[in-house]
Amino acid sequence: xxxxxxxxxxxxxxxxxxxxxxxxxxxxxxxxxxxxxxxxxxxxxxxxxxxxxxxxxxxxxxxxxxxxxxxxxxxxxxxxxxxxxxxxxxxxxxxxxxxxxxxxxxxxxxxxxxxxxxxxxxxxxxxxxxxxxxxxxxxxxxxxxxxxxxxxxxxxxxxxxxxxxxxxxxxxxxxxxxxxxxxxxxxxx
Ligand SMILES: NC(=O)c1ccc[n+]([C@@H]2O[C@H](COP(=O)([O-])OP(=O)(O)OC[C@H]3O[C@@H](n4cnc5c(N)ncnc54)[C@H](OP(=O)(O)O)[C@@H]3O)[C@@H](O)[C@H]2O)c1
Numbered sequence: 191x192x193x194x195x196x197x198x199x200x201x202x203x204x205x206x207x208x209x210x211x212x213x214x215x216x217x218x219x220x221x222x223x224x225x226x227x228x229x230x231x232x233x234x235x236x237x238x239x240x241x242x243x244x245x246x247x248x249x250x251x252x253x254x255x256x257x258x259x260x261x262x263x264x265x266x267x268x269x270x271x272x273x274x275x276x277x278x279x280x281x282x283x284x285x286x287x288x289x290x291x292x293x294x295x296x297x298x299x300x301x302x303x304x305x306x307x308x309x310x311x312x313x314x315x316x317x318x319x320x321x322x323x324x325x326x327x328x329x330x331x332x333x334x335x336x337x338x339x340x341x342x343x344x345x346x347x348x349x350x351x352x353x354x355x356x357x358x359x360x361x362x363x364x365x366x367x368x369x370x371x372x373x374x375x376x377x378x379x
Pocket of ligand 1: 303
């Protein structure tokens, strides 16, 4: 069994996920760089490794059940456990759309990644998290997940109730997790 912590970050080939992977690597953790595109994942892992992190690319499309199952099987085979799961992968395809004009197809794609993807990956990784001495799940959220902000008519997201549902649903999948929002960190069991 690996001595260092094993962390998986979904959507880690760029953006915030990449930076989380980098920061976890700096702590000495072995970082599994989740990426739906294997080449982009490999390039990110290579860059992180060049900077001194123990980074390993892991093909993981959170909307693809086969990919999720294969990723969990690989983590089990290689490490036998998972210490940290960071559900970071998300899409923002509805930017600029009024909720009343958002096509259902767009909403479905958003849910597939931001909600069902979180549930699928979490459920697949739970047995491995339970093998860790102190498994942790971190779900990335956003201001759109804040009831206070989206419920405030004077706030930055007036009338964005439908997006609030996706973030709230993702949150409802939490099991002993932390949800990060732009408003702070909340802990729950
Ligand atoms: N940026 C912000 O201002 C902000 C604010 C609040 C919250 N957040 C949250 O922070 C997280 C990261 O945001 P970001 O700005 O870094 O986004 P980003 O730059 O768009 O990166 C999103 C990552 O998710 C991946 N991804 C998308 N669909 C996927 C799928 N089906 N399976 C696996 N990976 C998938 C993307 O992969 P590809 O490269 O293949 O597309 C990419 O690696 C999200 O959860 C977002 O909601 C961001």
